[in-house]
Every structure is written in C-alpha cells, then in structure tokens.
Amino acid sequence: MGIDPRSLLAIMGMAMATVATRLGGPWLVARLPPSPRLARWLRLLPGTILAAIVAPAALDSGAFGVAAAVVTIVVMIRTGRLLIAAALGLVVYLVLNALP
Amino acid sequence: MESPTSAPRLAATRSASVDSVPTVFTLGGAMAGVRLGLPIALAGSVDGLVYGSLARHAGLGLGEVILASGTVYAGAAQFIALNLWSAPLPLATIVLTTFVVNARHLLMGASLQSWLARLPSTRRFTALLFLTDESWAVAEHERAAGRADAAVLVGCGGVLYLFWVVTTAVGHLLGGALPSPHSTGLDFAFVALFAALLANTWNGPRRLPAWLVAGGIALAAARWLPGGWHILIGAIAGSLVGLLGGDDGN
Numbered sequence: 001m002g003i004d005p006r007s008l009l010a011i012m013g014m015a016m017a018t019v020a021t022r023l024g025g026p027w028l029v030a031r032l033p034p035s036p037r038l039a040r041w042l043r044l045l046p047g048t049i050l051a052a053i054v055a056p057a058a059l060d061s062g063a064f065g066v067a068a069a070v071v072t073i074v075v076m077i078r079t080g081r082l083l084i085a086a087a088l089g090l091v092v093y094l095v096l097n098a099l100p
Numbered sequence: 101m102e103s104p105t106s107a108p109r110l111a112a113t114r115s116a117s118v119d120s121v122p123t124v125f126t127l128g129g130a131m132a133g134v135r136l137g138l139p140i141a142l143a144g145s146v147d148g149l150v151y152g153s154l155a156r157h158a159g160l161g162l163g164e165v166i167l168a169s170g171t172v173y174a175g176a177a178q179f180i181a182l183n184l185w186s187a188p189l190p191l192a193t194i195v196l197t198t199f200v201v202n203a204r205h206l207l208m209g210a211s212l213q214s215w216l217a218r219l220p221s222t223r224r225f226t227a228l229l230f231l232t233d234e235s236w237a238v239a240e241h242e243r244a245a246g247r248a249d250a251a252v253l254v255g256c257g258g259v260l261y262l263f264w265v266v267t268t269a270v271g272h273l274l275g276g277a278l279p280s281p282h283s284t285g286l287d288f289a290f291v292a293l294f295a296a297l298l299a300n301t302w303n304g305p306r307r308l309p310a311w312l313v314a315g316g317i318a319l320a321a322a323r324w325l326p327g328g329w330h331i332l333i334g335a336i337a338g339s340l341v342g343l344l345g346g347d348d349g350n
Binding site: 003004010011012016019021023024029037039043046051055065068077080083086089097 | 136139161164168171172173174177178181189191198199202203204206207208210211212214217224225229231233237240241285288291294296297300301302307314315318322331332336340343350
C-alpha cells in the first residue's frame, strides 16, 4: 500500500485539476453578464455535448455501432424510455456483431 | 398574503424552459439518482477492473490506485495519465493533460448553472463534486423531465464513485487476465446510453444543425487532435451554430 511521494504529488495535482473543471463551469457562468442569448447558448449545450461524445464513439465502433446508435436514438425519441432505448441499442450492436 | 412559492410557479407557467424549473435537493432525489446510476455503474465496472489492472502494469501500487480513483474520480483522465506514468513522473504534463481531458466538465457544469445557482453553496459544491459525464447526463435528463432535484447528481455520481473506487482496486488485485471490454462489445453500452440521452434533447429538425456540426467537428477533432479536445470543441462549435441559426434551445 506504499505511496511514492512523487506519485502522491501527481495524483493530488490530477485531483485539483479535475475539481477545478467540476466547479469551474458554474463559477465562470455566474461571472458573465446574464442575457437571453447566454441562457439560450447554455440550453443548447447539453445536446451538443452529447452529440460530440456520441459521434466519434459510434463511428469508432464501426458500421454496426453507427446503426445501433441510430436505433437507440429513434427508439428514445419514440418512447422516451432511457434505459430501454440504451439496452436495446446494446443488444442490436451485440447481435449484429454475432451474426456470421 | 404573499406565498413564497408563487414566483417560481408563475415563472413555470410562463415558459416550459428548463430554466424556470425550481431547484430542490432531497433524499428522494438522491435515491432516484442511485436507481438510475446503478445499471450504469454495473456496466462501468468492467472499465474499473481494466483500469486497475493497467495501472498495476504501469507501476502504481494498490494504495495509489485507490487514492487516484478516490480523489481524481475521472476515468478518461486516469486512463490517459497511465500512458505518461514513467519515472521520473512528468508532473506538469500529467496535471495539464488531466485538465484538458476533463475540460468538458466546464461546459457540463455551465449548462447546469441556472439550475444549481438556486442552491445554498454547500449543496451546490457537493453536487458538482459528483459531476461526471454520466451523472451530468442523467441530471440533464431528469431536469428536462421537469424533475428539479439536484441531489440526483449526488445519488448517481455517488454510486458511480463507489463502484469506480472498488472495481479499480479489485482490478489491481486481480492483475492481468481480464477480457478487454472492447473485445466483448460491452463497451458499447456507454455509446448506447449517451445516444439515448442525446435523443432526449431532440426537439424537432431545428435541432439538427447544432447536432450535426457538434458531431462532425468532434469527429474531425478526435482524428487530428490529442485526446480530450473533441468534446469541448465539438460542443462549442455546435452550440454556436444553433445559437446563430435561431434555435432557442427549448
């Protein structure tokens, strides 16, 4: 269980950098002058953050990954059931990959 | 007589925007977060095992793995830092890389600001310390559904935290001989989860330009830039296009 002092420094530095990113977003926004345009931009963030996460990840998983992601998105838009849509997407991906 | 609740209620009837949902912070909200977080944490435990095992091969002791998972609690950054883990440890590079990889949290926190600003600062900081990709996305999902309980971040993030610390420690103890999650296809669970959460922000075709630009720029950035930049750059580009295109975000 021994911890090397330099490793300890590295881990503490990583922890502080990460906490700064976790607390920094709201801190920065609270210091910007509030405006309807800012509020509109902040409302657009969740969808675009998720699109930026999903697009490279789906493409990394190949054509079946893209297909399964599209199925997930369509099922979610139609049903609104988060875990069901995600589970179905995973099953579609696994089945497509298991086909001979 | 003035009711203290009349102002938020009036605001809520004026607009369906998420901005007007009042914020609460309750045990019930935390439990809802636990329920949503549990399947995500189970799917993520494979990643935890793999990180623990890789960390051991990179020379980290068990204590160091537990300390890293317990204080940093950020999977992507911890994985990338392992590539830099060679003596003498390049401290500045490790810390800077961690900041860049986690800079996406700045945007996630920013998107929650109007919601969390109504909480006392202790609760706000507590909720934010549990901010991860997954807990943030679950919180946005709950908020979009009109459930205004910010403790969902603590419940969901707390379960993920517990699983992350335990599974990374177990991965270190087991050492090698773990199947890669990529080879089993189970790592797609997270792609599917985030795809479903993405679909939850759909509000008709006017949303499409922002999505397409965010996804396209992120793809290009993931190909040509070092790890960590693509989410930040893609999301900023996409949201600005949506803003200029007149998408009001509701």
